[in-house]
């Protein structure tokens with residue numbers, strides 16, 4: 001038997017969920033005010049199924065559609081739900097809580113085809129991520145002031161955490177609170193349990209169709225060949241260019257570059273992992289005409305290239321187990337010094353690709369940061385076929401969206 005307090009809390013939760021699902025905003029506002037000083041955060045309560053007021057406000061549109069309420073059900077119901085969702089978000093609701101099916105409120109909206117609601121949830125995610133990224137910058141500044149010269153300790157991984165408006169940064173949930181993270185096999189995004197230093201110290205296993213680290217995380221997979229080919233095609237706009245690639249991996253991108261009809265005159269590759277470097281040597285990459293291999297982390301190599309006044313017509317960035325703030329550092333600090341004025345650059349866009357809403361949130365976050373850094377981005381969509389057997393032996397399926405959005409960036413006019 002639940003205690004009286006527990007019973008009261010359960011009753012409050014059910015009441016809040018019901019009122020949210022009915023889109024009764026005035027009543028909802030009153031309840032949020034009334035329960036403001038309880039131990040639980042009324043706007044983010046969850047029932048035994050993990051349903052929060054945001055989930056309830058969105059999920060109830062399905063029932064109303066099925067019942068044929070409000071005419072066809074969808075337009076007026078969705079617009080009422082949008083008002084409720086706005087109210088909850090303005091009251092500080094966390095945008096990315098998971099229900100027991102592993103769905104955020106935005107995932108529910110996407111599954112039900114409620115695109116206005118989905119867009120509201122994406123925008124909430126973008127706002128939260130941007131605030132968090134800014135907070136991260138301030139934290140780092142403070143750390144530097146306090147402990148000048150000390151290495152950064154236990155620094156939070158930007159792509160993995162996010163905050164809802166009004167939530168203390170220390171309490172923020174991970175972008176998606178589950179085994180998933182804002183990550184992919186890439187550069188921009190990283191596995192929750194791998195950081196760059198650990199990855200670089202681990203032994204790699206390279207087979208015909210995949211490259212795995214010691215924990216069976218997929219570092220690179222052959223199914224990404226189409227993406228690599230298109231990236232090379234879009235970057236190599238004329239023959240005899242100078243191209244820089246950061247992250248060799250399975251050498252898929254670099255092989256397309258070398259075999260290309262508009263083969264570059266100069267092809268630099270930056271790679272930090274000793275196993276990959278050994279493999280490159282074994283395959284004769286060290287002696288290929290026009291190819292220069294730089295052994296080390298891009299964080300050490302790129303400043304040297306800038307000091308030597310080396311510039312490139314095209315740059316590609318695809319590393320592993322790095323954070324979004326590493327990526328942002330790359331394009332805010334280095335691309336400006338390395339890219340020729342009329343040049344183009346691209347990156348493996350795998351941020352948040354384990355679920356549609358994270359992918360959409362991070363596309364917008366990146367676009368905003370790229371604009372702020374002075375870059376225009378053009379997105380090219382590539383259909384990704386259904387992937388199944390590909391994941392055998394891989395710890396976590398890091399790709400779960402139907403279309404890859406390939407970015408091509410250039411300096412703003």
Ligand SMILES: C[S@@+](CC[C@H](N)C(=O)[O-])C[C@H]1O[C@@H](n2cnc3c(N)ncnc32)[C@H](O)[C@@H]1O
Nearest residue numbers: 247249250251252253272273297298318319320
């Ligand atoms: C996803 S793979 C690149 C795949 C490559 N685009 C291909 O087509 O096969 C990432 C690569 O980045 C390298 N890497 C990771 N962190 C790095 C860093 N900080 N500097 C340079 N290379 C790094 C990894 O060792 C790995 O070889």
